[in-house]
Structures are given as C-alpha cells and as structure tokens.
Amino acid sequence: MCSYIVEKARLTGTAKGPGSEWMKIDTANVYYDHPYEAQLDHALCVDFVCEANGGRERVAIEISRESALELMEKIKAALASGDASHASAAEAKCSLAGTQAQVASLF
Amino acid sequence: MSYPGLIAETVSFQGHNGDKGEAYYARPAGNAKVGGVVVVMHMPGWDEWIIETTRKITHHGFAAISPHLYFREGTGSPDDLGARVRAAGGVPDDTVVGDVAGAMAYLRAQPNSNGKVGVIGFCSGGRHTYLCGCRISGIDALVDCWGGNVVVDDPKALNAKRPVAPIDLTEKMTAPLLGLFGNDDENPTADQVNRTEAVLKKLGKNYEFHRYDGAGHAFFNHSRASAYRAEQAADGWKKVFAFFKKHIG
Numbered sequence: 001m002c003s004y005i006v007e008k009a010r011l012t013g014t015a016k017g018p019g020s021e022w023m024k025i026d027t028a029n030v031y032y033d034h035p036y037e038a039q040l041d042h043a044l045c046v047d048f049v050c051e052a053n054g055g056r057e058r059v060a061i062e063i064s065r066e067s068a069l070e071l072m073e074k075i076k077a078a079l080a081s082g083d084a085s086h087a088s089a090a091e092a093k094c095s096l097a098g099t100q101a102q103v104a105s106l107f
Numbered sequence: 108m109s110y111p112g113l114i115a116e117t118v119s120f121q122g123h124n125g126d127k128g129e130a131y132y133a134r135p136a137g138n139a140k141v142g143g144v145v146v147v148m149h150m151p152g153w154d155e156w157i158i159e160t161t162r163k164i165t166h167h168g169f170a171a172i173s174p175h176l177y178f179r180e181g182t183g184s185p186d187d188l189g190a191r192v193r194a195a196g197g198v199p200d201d202t203v204v205g206d207v208a209g210a211m212a213y214l215r216a217q218p219n220s221n222g223k224v225g226v227i228g229f230c231s232g233g234r235h236t237y238l239c240g241c242r243i244s245g246i247d248a249l250v251d252c253w254g255g256n257v258v259v260d261d262p263k264a265l266n267a268k269r270p271v272a273p274i275d276l277t278e279k280m281t282a283p284l285l286g287l288f289g290n291d292d293e294n295p296t297a298d299q300v301n302r303t304e305a306v307l308k309k310l311g312k313n314y315e316f317h318r319y320d321g322a323g324h325a326f327f328n329h330s331r332a333s334a335y336r337a338e339q340a341a342d343g344w345k346k347v348f349a350f351f352k353k354h355i356g
Contacts, residue, residue, distance in 0.1 A: 003256075004196055006193055006194055008194075029193070029194045034331070036151055036152075039331070039333060055191065057187075
C-alpha cells in the first residue's frame with residue numbers, strides 16, 4: 001500500500017531486543033504495509049517505542065496477516081488463562097481447607 | 108570490451124531552508140559533459156536498493172544524486188529512520204521539494220554537467236517527482252515510478268504536511284513525464300493511473316505512461332522477492348534510459 005497510516009496504541013510496559021537492554025515503552029506504532037525485511041508483500045508491523053524518551057529506539061516486528069490474527073487469539077487466550085490461574089491462586093490463598101491432594105490440585 | 112567506470116560517494120548538499128544534508132552522488136569517470144538525475148527515494152528509506160539504483164543510472168551515462176530525505180532524523184539504519192518518519196506522518200512536501208531543488212543545484216554546479224537535469228522517483232518518490240514537476244522550474248525530464256497519492260480520493264488524507272493533491276497542480280507541469288505502473292498496484296490503482304492520464308491529456312502535457320500486467324507496486328525492486336518482476340523491470344528500465352537519453356542526454 002505504501003501509506004503513512006499508523007495506528008498508535010498507548011502502552012505501559014517494557015521491551016527488549018537481541019543484544020539490547022530493557023527499555024521502557026509507552027507506544028506501539030501499528031501498521032499494515034510493505035515490510036522492510038520480511039519477504040512478504042504486506043506485513044503487520046509493530047514498532048514498540050517510548051515517545052516520552054523521544055521515540056528514537058524501537059523494538060520492531062513484521063509478521064504476516066495470518067500470523068497477526070493468530071497472535072491476537074493467543075494474546076486473548078493467554079490473558080484468559082492467566083486470569084483463571086490467578087483467580088484459582090487467589091481462592092487458594094483464601095481457602096486452604098480440604099485434603100492435601102485437594103489443596104495441591106489448586107496449584 | 109570494457110565497461111564505463113564510475114565514481115560514487117556520499118556528499119554534503121544544501122537542501123530545504125539551507126539545511127545541510129547527505130546525498131549519494133555517482134558520476135561517470137572521465138570529463139564528458141553529461142545529464143544529471145535526481146533520484147528521489149522511496150518511503151522505506153535511503154536504503155541499499157536506492158543507492159544501487161543511483162549507481163545503475165550512472166552506469167548508463169548520467170550523473171545521479173540521491174538526497175537522503177530523512178537526514179533531519181539524525182543517524183540510524185534506513186529502516187529505523189523510516190519507521191520514525193512514518194510515526195511522525197511523513198516528511199512535509201515543502202521540505203522534499205526544497206531538498207530536490209538543492210540536489211538539482213548540486214548537479215548543475217558540477218564541472219561534468221551538460222546543464223540538463225531529470226528527476227526520477229519510486230513509490231512516494233514517484234509522487235514527489237510529479238509534485239516537483241509542478242513546483243520546480245528548470246527540470247528537463249520527469250520519471251514517476253508507481254507514485255501513489257498523486258490522486259487523492261479521501262480529502263481527510265490531505266494534511267499540513269501534504270496539503271495539496273499533486274494532480275491539482277498538473278497545469279504547472281512543463282517537463283515531459285514518463286510514468287511506469289503495475290496494473291496490480293493498490294496505490295496507485297489502475298483507475299487512479301487512468302484518471303491521472305486523463306488530466307495530463309486534457310491539459311496537453313507531454314507524457315507517456317506504461318502499464319505492466321502481472322506487476323504491482325515496486326516491481327523494479329529486486330530486494331523484495333514478492334514485488335520484483337524481472338521481465339517487466341527489464342522493459343521498464345529500457346524505457347527509463349531511452350527517455351533520459353532523449354531529454355537530458
């Protein structure tokens with residue numbers, strides 16, 4: 001497409017690339033366009049940057065449309081299973097009544 | 108047989124607002140007077156492909172200079188600078204026009220100049236070439252390779268950096284224009300290319316358009332396997348060099 005279209009997501013977190021230190025990130029620049037490196041006609045590209053620090057460094061990915069959709073599903077699944085595990089652990093902290101086996105199965 | 112020699116190096120040039128930037132300048136070896144070509148880079152950046160392309164043009168007998176349009180972003184790899192420029196919404200048209208004018212002046216100031224200058228651009232560089240053809244005097248040949256957004260269908264796409272659709276400035280174009288397009292391209296689409304041609308025809312401009320079947324965007328770019336179309340690129344390059352030989356040779 002070769003456009004300047006960029007969707008910006010405001011984030012809280014950190015990112016790390018090979019050989020680099022962890023960097024604070026506050027923005028993901030997301031675009032679907034011709035990639036630079038990936039041998040794809042179009043790629044879903046995400047640049048994780050810290051605009052508060054000038055946005056000069058980035059951790060970047062370029063993935064196929066199908067990969068992006070797969071990743072979205074796995075992100076949702078990871079959040080859901082993480083939430084479920086944390087809920088189980090929270091319940092376990094509140095209630096350790098039961099047999100040894102029953103308590104062990106919570107973890 | 109022997110191939111012509113060339114000298115190629117990074118030089119300093121004076122761009123928009125008198126800003127000093129870097130450019131890749133290639134010239135044929137020897138003292139012959141030659142036409143000059145400004146090579147306007149594509150959106151991904153001032154990368155290896157555009158540098159190779161600059162040398163290729165010189166191999167065919169022209170002095171060529173490719174100004175680094177993202178030099179104001181500072182140092183970094185071409186893709187990192189390109190990503191930064193994208194996040195900022197691109198470079199302003201006024202800045203690009205100023206930088207191209209500066210690169211033209213550089214060519215004309217060289218002892219090898221025959222006084223004639225052409226401009227060739229790829230992708231966003233194609234659009235910039237069309238725009239420069241409408242805004243800068245003294246250009247002798249224009250080559251627009253798949254420049255998208257010459258026609259702007261969504262008024263919301265116009266902004267402070269790109270306030271005017273180049274198609275709306277076509278009346279001011281004086282140099283002959285060569286346009287090369289892949290019929291499978293999504294920007295510009297075949298319909299947009301047709302509409303651009305209709306405007307050029309209506310205004311009596313000197314132009315020739317060539318459209319290639321089985322090719323999309325960036326079909327000259329051999330570093331992108333998904334885009335490169337060898338047969339179409341070979342034919343396209345022949346047309347480019349014949350056009351430059353005719354108008355600035």
